[in-house]
Amino acid sequence: MNYSEFRKNAHSLVDWMADYLEKKEIHSVSPKVSPGEIAQKLPDHAPEHPENFEDIFKDFEKVILPGMTHWQHPKFFGYFPANNSAPSILAEMLMATLGAQCMSWLTSPAATELETKVTEWLRKSMGLLPEWTGVIQDTASTATLCALLTAREKYTQFSVNDRGIFPSSPLRVYCSTEAHSSVDKAVKISGLGISNLVKIPVNADFSMNTQALKQAIQEDIEQGYIPMAVVSALGTTGSCALDSIEDIGKICAEFSVWHHIDAAYAGTALLLPECSDLIRGQEMADSFVFNPHKWMFTNFDCSIMFIKDPSALINTFAINPEYLKTSHDEEVRNYRDWGIQLGRRFRALKLWFVIRTYGVSGIRAKLRNHLQLAKKVKNWMERHENIEIIAPNELNVICFRYVDKYMKLEQLNILNAAWMKAVNDTGEAFFTHTKLNETYVIRWVIAQTDVEERHLQEAWQLLMDKLNELKDRDSS
Ligand code: PLP
Numbered sequence: 001m002n003y004s005e006f007r008k009n010a011h012s013l014v015d016w017m018a019d020y021l022e023k024k025e026i027h028s029v030s031p032k033v034s035p036g037e038i039a040q041k042l043p044d045h046a047p048e049h050p051e052n053f054e055d056i057f058k059d060f061e062k063v064i065l066p067g068m069t070h071w072q073h074p075k076f077f078g079y080f081p082a083n084n085s086a087p088s089i090l091a092e093m094l095m096a097t098l099g100a101q102c103m104s105w106l107t108s109p110a111a112t113e114l115e116t117k118v119t120e121w122l123r124k125s126m127g128l129l130p131e132w133t134g135v136i137q138d139t140a141s142t143a144t145l146c147a148l149l150t151a152r153e154k155y156t157q158f159s160v161n162d163r164g165i166f167p168s169s170p171l172r173v174y175c176s177t178e179a180h181s182s183v184d185k186a187v188k189i190s191g192l193g194i195s196n197l198v199k200i201p202v203n204a205d206f207s208m209n210t211q212a213l214k215q216a217i218q219e220d221i222e223q224g225y226i227p228m229a230v231v232s233a234l235g236t237t238g239s240c241a242l243d244s245i246e247d248i249g250k251i252c253a254e255f256s257v258w259h260h261i262d263a264a265y266a267g268t269a270l271l272l273p274e275c276s277d278l279i280r281g282q283e284m285a286d287s288f289v290f291n292p293h294k295w296m297f298t299n300f301d302c303s304i305m306f307i308k309d310p311s312a313l314i315n316t317f318a319i320n321p322e323y324l325k326t327s328h329d330e331e332v333r334n335y336r337d338w339g340i341q342l343g344r345r346f347r348a349l350k351l352w353f354v355i356r357t358y359g360v361s362g363i364r365a366k367l368r369n370h371l372q373l374a375k376k377v378k379n380w381m382e383r384h385e386n387i388e389i390i391a392p393n394e395l396n397v398i399c400f401r402y403v404d405k406y407m408k409l410e411q412l413n414i415l416n417a418a419w420m421k422a423v424n425d426t427g428e429a430f431f432t433h434t435k436l437n438e439t440y441v442i443r444w445v446i447a448q449t450d451v452e453e454r455h456l457q458e459a460w461q462l463l464m465d466k467l468n469e470l471k472d473r474d475s476s
Pocket residue numbers: 080138139140141142180182233235236237262263264265291303
């Protein structure tokens with residue numbers, strides 16, 4: 001493809017992209033395909049000869065697109081969203097065009113300096129203390145792993161980086177039973193041993209029971225373990241439960257334990273001054289992660305890690321082979337030393353585009369709208385005698401189920417699973433589930449970039465229709 005063909009193809013792609021974004025609602029939210037169906041339509045071998053763009057694009061529309069889940073559809077209510085937005089997409093296009101490796105200051109000074117600037121903008125806008133320093137990681141999973149590796153290096157008598165962990169690690173990590181699986185993964189791959197991840201029970205609202213945390217730490221110390229880190233959840237994946245950052249912080253301070261806050265989804269709420277209480281106790285935390293790629297309209301991937309002591313992070317990750325040394329190393333940030341990967345994408349650019357396009361006030365308005373819309377949906381549910389909201393919280397994740405006092409938990413679980421499947425099978429909306437205390441609940445996350453009240457009304461109507469159909473079927 002020469003550059004004049006590139007220009008022509010890019011123009012037609014941008015038209016396609018704008019049409020897609022404008023009319024994304026015409027697609028079925030989830031694809032109607034069976035496992036293996038897409039692969040069957042693809043050739044077994046790479047093409048030997050060049051193919052033209054028109055043919056590749058035709059196959060994209062014919063083979064690939066029908067197999068896609070439309071995450072940007074305003075009625076995609078599952079998991080947590082992976083929101084994009086027009087400015088973020090444009091920045092991604094520029095990033096891809098520049099194709100820069102932003103590992104060191106010298107490899108793209110603007111990328112490094114913009115990263116420092118936008119993370120600092122966000123720190124201030126989110127009401128985080130000046131003691132925090134930001135760095136962009138690819139995902140929250142990586143940030144949590146980085147936090148635990150840094151804590152591991154700090155809390156071992158000798159350097160694990162130098163000598164390895166042997167014979168076995170007495171270091172312990174704590175999180176609630178509702179914490180995200182990325183904590184388990186980080187503990188596993190950091191060599192601490194999954195048996196050293198202590199899962200702390202939760203309260204009725206699914207936040208960590210901090211008395212149980214304290215007790216677990218005390219018992220571990222008595223038994224010779226070294227409590228290393230607590231990962232608190234500011235917005236669990238299941239129900240968006242909010243651990244008490246302050247209470248956990250006090251315990252961590254008392255026992256000199258690293259406190260990492262996983263705010264992957266709900267952290268964005270800190271942009272709202274009225275949500276600042278969520279982070280009360282931040283002065284006692286060591287690291288914090290949130291994902292603009294979830295609820296801040298920034299294309300996947302973009303995760304911001306704030307850390308109090310960047311030198312501990314750098315001490316854990318810095319490697320300085322001759323071929324990477326530069327004459328500026330003493331006076332600049334080389335973000336390659338702030339995490340696992342060497343090569344780094346220019347993620348700050350899309351944040352810059354998003355923040356400038358919406359303005360902080362524009363982002364806040366969108367977040368407030370989501371919270372308002374969630375309140376409306378909760379209100380509809382509260383007025384329905386057979387709908388129960390489980391784990392109510394002040395944000396925009398609603399866990400609900402159908403209830404019937406004559407049905408046992410197991411029957412209800414089966415019915416609610418069938419209900420969600422019936423809704424999802426229509427392709428008109430998409431929900432995902434979890435289990436809270438063995439109770440099957442449907443999660444409704446109201447955070448799409450373009451979600452409006454009419455989408456929620458349509459989804460609610462669909463839920464009610466499918467529920468009635470199921471009940472009619474069961475009673476006949
Ligand atoms: N933490 C929480 C609370 C999450 O909900 C998720 C993903 O949904 C993650 C961490 C992992 O996020 P990522 O995909 O950025 O690694």
